[in-house]
Amino acid sequence: MTAELVVLLVVVVTALAFDFTNGFHDTGNAMATSIATGALRPKVAVALSATLNLVGAFLSVEVAATVAKGVVNLGSVSGEALLLIVFAGLVGGILWNLATWLFGMPSSSSHALFGGLIGAAIASIGMNGVEWGGVMGKVILPALLAPVVAALVAAVGTKLIYRITHAVPDDTKSKGFRIGQVGTASLVSLAHGTNDAQKTMGVIFLALVAHGSISADAEMPFWVKLSCAVAIALGTYLGGWRIIRTLGKGLVEIAAPQGMAAESSSAAIILTSSHLGLPLSTTHVATGSILGTGLGRRGAEVRWGVAGRMAVAWLITLPSAGIVGAICWALAHLIGGLPGVLVVFALLVALSVFMYLRSRRQPVDPTNVNAEWEGGPTAGTTDAAAAGAELQADADATTRSNP
Amino acid sequence: MDLLTQTANSLWQVVLVGLLLGAGLPAIFALGLKSLSTGARTNPDGTSTATTAGKVGAAACFAVVLIAIIAGILMLMQNFLASSFGIHVF
Numbered sequence A: 001m002t003a004e005l006v007v008l009l010v011v012v013v014t015a016l017a018f019d020f021t022n023g024f025h026d027t028g029n030a031m032a033t034s035i036a037t038g039a040l041r042p043k044v045a046v047a048l049s050a051t052l053n054l055v056g057a058f059l060s061v062e063v064a065a066t067v068a069k070g071v072v073n074l075g076s077v078s079g080e081a082l083l084l085i086v087f088a089g090l091v092g093g094i095l096w097n098l099a100t101w102l103f104g105m106p107s108s109s110s111h112a113l114f115g116g117l118i119g120a121a122i123a124s125i126g127m128n129g130v131e132w133g134g135v136m137g138k139v140i141l142p143a144l145l146a147p148v149v150a151a152l153v154a155a156v157g158t159k160l161i162y163r164i165t166h167a168v169p170d171d172t173k174s175k176g177f178r179i180g181q182v183g184t185a186s187l188v189s190l191a192h193g194t195n196d197a198q199k200t201m202g203v204i205f206l207a208l209v210a211h212g213s214i215s216a217d218a219e220m221p222f223w224v225k226l227s228c229a230v231a232i233a234l235g236t237y238l239g240g241w242r243i244i245r246t247l248g249k250g251l252v253e254i255a256a257p258q259g260m261a262a263e264s265s266s267a268a269i270i271l272t273s274s275h276l277g278l279p280l281s282t283t284h285v286a287t288g289s290i291l292g293t294g295l296g297r298r299g300a301e302v303r304w305g306v307a308g309r310m311a312v313a314w315l316i317t318l319p320s321a322g323i324v325g326a327i328c329w330a331l332a333h334l335i336g337g338l339p340g341v342l343v344v345f346a347l348l349v350a351l352s353v354f355m356y357l358r359s360r361r362q363p364v365d366p367t368n369v370n371a372e373w374e375g376g377p378t379a380g381t382t383d384a385a386a387a388g389a390e391l392q393a394d395a396d397a398t399t400r401s402n403p
Numbered sequence B: 001m002d003l004l005t006q007t008a009n010s011l012w013q014v015v016l017v018g019l020l021l022g023a024g025l026p027a028i029f030a031l032g033l034k035s036l037s038t039g040a041r042t043n044p045d046g047t048s049t050a051t052t053a054g055k056v057g058a059a060a061c062f063a064v065v066l067i068a069i070i071a072g073i074l075m076l077m078q079n080f081l082a083s084s085f086g087i088h089v090f
Helices: A003-036 A042-059 A079-102 A109-124 A132-164 A170-211 A222-238 A241-250 A256-276 A282-296 A304-335 A337-361 A384-401 B002-037 B052-085
Strands: none
Touching (some): A003 A042, A003 A079, A003 A170, A003 A241, A003 A282, A042 A222, A042 B052, A079 A109, A079 A241, A109 A170, A132 A256, A132 A304, A132 B002, A170 A222, A170 A256, A170 B052, A241 A282, A241 A304, A256 A282, A256 B052, A304 A337
């Protein structure tokens, strides 16, 4: 086995690992509301979402060997140099996804990947490696717009629903809306599989071209499609319970009618925007929708402290993943060749294991995902200590309520 | 500037369609539920039976929502259908 082949293998494995984190990071976008309102049991919800992500991934048609097209300009590099940038970018994306998951923060996996790639591109090619207009138009502007649009639509939907059904008995109402909610949430899952799995397919395809295994105009190999579909589905099935909890219980206390309003809003906006080529992130849309259902229902509480912390997490996603991506590139470049890649990969594994072990101290799983949301800083504090203390408080509360 | 006008151009469409489908469809679904319960008779055992008119109205509302969801699925599949089977749905 040549050194180049080993590097390629490491890049492919890292890309699939990113796809996996992408899956569990985003389970909550579709299923948090159904889990919170009891429309679906937690395990059933993630199984349904995973299946739809798997199907969705096969529906995607990605043919071009591009990654983050219009955001980074990797045209000037090829071969191993290109592989190294993509690898460092992926590591940045994975580590940021794991860190935000540890704190139960929903953040965009696409932004994490873009950030990692931008950082690695700046470190290797310099400022020319980044298309700043594209960063503005494809990343920053949509991130500002998506939550606002989604919140507006969901708030209007919630208001309408409650006005129309105010005379309907509560049990009919929650039974009916639970069914409706599952339908719309399923649509969001399918859309997620279609849009997100192909990101990783594009990355692996690009890596294969850079290595010279296939030509740029070849068809997407079936094993790439299959492995990406399976990776995102497995990740979804694992369920990012910490994030599901924040979205379903932390941000707003959700009832079934609000759940349906939120998922309809998310589905409509995600489908329309991807049809029009406006790259809105599923995470930003779903979070905005859930927030909107809190605004649209009289007397519902929106926890602005949680919303504020999310907003900060979104703001720092791109630069943070970028810094990690740049450091990884520099490290791999300094050591050089296969050893450099292996050292960074070992670092990735070590940090991932560390964050996993850290999460076991206050586990969030299907049994306590819907436990009462207690405490939490009301101000938008984001420092790790405060967030960690809050998780600890949540975990304690959970232990008390579920002896 | 070009970027801003382009974004603004697709943005108002997203808002419009979002409101129409994202808020309108759950409202129609709500109308269906209302139709089921309006004038419904309460049975001695606590369950309720909807009127025939109520059932028809509800069925119509739920059908609209169902069709919209199927249209959404087809929209997701359009590229796949076009490239694999040559079927152009939209």
